[in-house]
Amino acid sequence: MIDFYGRRLNTYKALLHMHCTTSDGKLAPEEVIRHYAEAGYDAVAFTDHHATNPVSTWDGLGMTLLSGMEMHPMGPRGISWHIVAVGLPEDYSEYDREAPAQDVIDRAVQAGAVCICAHPYWSGFTSAEIASLKNLSAIEVYNTATRYIGKAYNMQVWDELSDAGIVLPAVAVDDTHRPRDLFKGWTMIAAKDASPASLLKALKRGEFYATQGPEITRLSFKDDVFEADFSPCVEVIGMTNLSRGYMVTVPDQEGPGEPCRAITTAQIKVVRRATPAWLRLQLRDREGRYAWSAPIMVPAEGV
Ligand SMILES: [Zn+2]
Numbered sequence: 001m002i003d004f005y006g007r008r009l010n011t012y013k014a015l016l017h018m019h020c021t022t023s024d025g026k027l028a029p030e031e032v033i034r035h036y037a038e039a040g041y042d043a044v045a046f047t048d049h050h051a052t053n054p055v056s057t058w059d060g061l062g063m064t065l066l067s068g069m070e071m072h073p074m075g076p077r078g079i080s081w082h083i084v085a086v087g088l089p090e091d092y093s094e095y096d097r098e099a100p101a102q103d104v105i106d107r108a109v110q111a112g113a114v115c116i117c118a119h120p121y122w123s124g125f126t127s128a129e130i131a132s133l134k135n136l137s138a139i140e141v142y143n144t145a146t147r148y149i150g151k152a153y154n155m156q157v158w159d160e161l162s163d164a165g166i167v168l169p170a171v172a173v174d175d176t177h178r179p180r181d182l183f184k185g186w187t188m189i190a191a192k193d194a195s196p197a198s199l200l201k202a203l204k205r206g207e208f209y210a211t212q213g214p215e216i217t218r219l220s221f222k223d224d225v226f227e228a229d230f231s232p233c234v235e236v237i238g239m240t241n242l243s244r245g246y247m248v249t250v251p252d253q254e255g256p257g258e259p260c261r262a263i264t265t266a267q268i269k270v271v272r273r274a275t276p277a278w279l280r281l282q283l284r285d286r287e288g289r290y291a292w293s294a295p296i297m298v299p300a301e302g303v
Pocket residue numbers: 070082118119
């Protein structure tokens with residue numbers, strides 16, 4: 001459960017980006033399902049390269065299986081986009097990798113999917129290039145598969161987009177290709193139930209958070225005060241525009257050797273500025289695992 005800005009919602013642990021033997025994954029669909037079901041996941045989106053899967057004919061072992069695809073239209077500088085569409089019809093036939101990227105995205109959204117910008121750091125895309133795309137519902141802040149060359153984290157490009165006025169929520173994904181990719185980043189979806197329709201609606205509305213471990217149980221923003229409750233974390237920061245931010249706690253905040261205390265709640269008195277600002281919570285636990293809330297907008301002063 002989560003108190004999501006005043007609404008009590010269930011949370012569903014979801015894998016939103018993976019590959020099986022339908023494309024270049026090493027694991028068969030039933031192996032992927034078994035691994036994630038045994039690890040306590042509630043939902044898995046099958047997102048093979050250029051291909052959907054007949055997920056409705058498969059036994060999800062209690063998990064909701066979502067139909068999707070990783071789409072690769074051509075991007076700037078000859079680099080292919082990696083756009084993960086979740087919620088595509090299983091018999092989706094509108095995908096044309098030769099079409100302009102925006103058309104590929106728009107058609108998928110038209111068909112009911114949410115489109116996620118996958119691993120921009122690994123791909124080599126700048127925030128300005130991502131900003132040229134419309135109709136994206138999220139960006140991957142963390143992608144396990146891309147850690148093999150040290151490009152798993154996308155916080156900077158995410159915040160650059162927000163600074164440029166494109167404020168998107170973020171997901172964490174395994175982008176599972178092989179066993180080493182299992183269970184290192186996931187998305188907690190805040191929804192009424194685990195039906196595909198409810199999960200997709202929550203994804204469209206940005207009602208989720210990304211995590212590698214820390215759990216968030218309350219988010220609140222009222223009367224210019226941002227509050228959150230979460231599992232024990234040693235680094236808690238309210239991230240916002242440009243060089244600003246709200247440090248709640250960081251390890252060694254009084255200098256090296258300071259006892260590293262974990263906290264489970266944060267309260268941030270938000271300062272309004274001349275222009276609207278974005279604000280997101282970034283947590284890190286003792287094991288170094290992050291969690292990231294979706295940015296909310298803080299109105300300008302006097303509004
Ligand atoms: Zn990819």
